[in-house]
Amino acid sequence: MKAPRITDTTLRDGAHAISYSFTEEQVREIVGGLDRAGVPVIEVSHGAGLNASTIQQGFSKTPEFDLIRAAVETAEKAKIASLFVPGIGTSEELRKAAEIGIGAIRVAVHCTEADVTEQYIRLAKELGIEAVGFLMMSHTQPAEVLAEQAKLMESYGADCVYVVDSAGALVPQGVRERVSALKEALSIDVGFHAHNNLGLAIGNSIAALEAGADQIDGTVRALGAGAGNAPTEVLVAALNKMDLNTGIDLSQLMDLSEEVVAPIMPGPIVIDRDNLSSGYAGVYNSFLLHVRHAAEKFDLNPTEIMEELGKRQAIAGQEDWILDVALELAKKKKVTV
Numbered sequence: 001m002k003a004p005r006i007t008d009t010t011l012r013d014g015a016h017a018i019s020y021s022f023t024e025e026q027v028r029e030i031v032g033g034l035d036r037a038g039v040p041v042i043e044v045s046h047g048a049g050l051n052a053s054t055i056q057q058g059f060s061k062t063p064e065f066d067l068i069r070a071a072v073e074t075a076e077k078a079k080i081a082s083l084f085v086p087g088i089g090t091s092e093e094l095r096k097a098a099e100i101g102i103g104a105i106r107v108a109v110h111c112t113e114a115d116v117t118e119q120y121i122r123l124a125k126e127l128g129i130e131a132v133g134f135l136m137m138s139h140t141q142p143a144e145v146l147a148e149q150a151k152l153m154e155s156y157g158a159d160c161v162y163v164v165d166s167a168g169a170l171v172p173q174g175v176r177e178r179v180s181a182l183k184e185a186l187s188i189d190v191g192f193h194a195h196n197n198l199g200l201a202i203g204n205s206i207a208a209l210e211a212g213a214d215q216i217d218g219t220v221r222a223l224g225a226g227a228g229n230a231p232t233e234v235l236v237a238a239l240n241k242m243d244l245n246t247g248i249d250l251s252q253l254m255d256l257s258e259e260v261v262a263p264i265m266p267g268p269i270v271i272d273r274d275n276l277s278s279g280y281a282g283v284y285n286s287f288l289l290h291v292r293h294a295a296e297k298f299d300l301n302p303t304e305i306m307e308e309l310g311k312r313q314a315i316a317g318q319e320d321w322i323l324d325v326a327l328e329l330a331k332k333k334k335v336t337v
């Protein structure tokens with residue numbers, strides 16, 4: 001096994017957990033800490049990618065390009081990446097982010113929709129930046145389907161394709177199967193992005209490495225959507241114990257986690273009932289805050305909404321279903337009372 005390249009996505013996936021409220025000062029502090037610790041790639045954008053500051057996805061407190069510019073200005077060694085969801089972001093934002101100085105774009109789609117990434121992966125390569133395909137909700141498809149989708153992304157010029165466990169629904173066996181299938185099918189890098197709904201984010205990341213993954217994501221103190229991600233500092237500690245040297249300074253990461261990131265968090269990330277039920281039902285983690293708001297509004301238990309969204313196989317981009325489902329459940333309850 002070789003040490004993976006680590007991408008820290010605290011300033012992107014973590015934004016979901018704090019209602020897109022990162023400030024320029026926080027970005028400078030976190031990027032500075034990650035960069036000094038030796039993290040090679042740092043992702044910065046709205047949780048749902050470029051141009052996602054909307055009523056549907058949640059408004060950002062600070063304009064995204066101010067945050068990205070602050071990150072680019074702060075990083076001395078690390079590459080700054082952003083997320084891009086076709087349909088939410090357009091070529092215009094991708095061009096602007098590249099102009100500001102991002103070095104990589106991660107183009108995220110539901111894992112059966114790789115064909116819509118073509119123009120953005122090609123554009124990223126034209127703009128001279130790294131292009132990563134991000135296959136979201138990978139638990140919903142078997143390994144062979146994911147491998148076909150990943151091959152499409154490779155054919156458009158992607159430098160890497162990620163298996164993304166958006167719902168934290170995969171167990172190690174499922175991760176191994178999927179990552180192995182991509183490794184066999186592709187000649188570019190393969191990555192893995194975990195969520196911790198079943199308490200398996202670190203274990204699944206190790207399983208991905210055992211299956212040959214080249215790149216792994218983490219977030220400091222697990223700050224991320226839903227049950228959070230693989231905590232970057234824990235990942236680095238575990239890799240050190242496995243004699244896999246990422247070149248990242250663990251002690252600096254632990255300080256960053258304790259002194260900078262923890263004070264920003266409204267509370268620790270835990271696997272509570274909502275998170276466990278969402279992972280168990282295979283529901284997209286970024287729905288969590290929206291589900292909680294809808295549950296409060298309609299006096300429902302968030303778990304009921306999660307279960308129904310799981311049954312309907314809701315995918316990223318279908319946030320409007322949350323209110324529909326909540327309204328239907330509330331109506332049904334009224335009828336039966």
Ligand SMILES: C[C@H](O)CC(=O)C(=O)O
Binds near residue numbers: 048108165286
């Ligand atoms: C847009 C999503 O939040 C991307 C992601 O991190 C995931 O699917 O997980």
Ligand SMILES: [Mn+2]
Binds near residue numbers: 013166193195224225
């Ligand atoms: Mn995620």
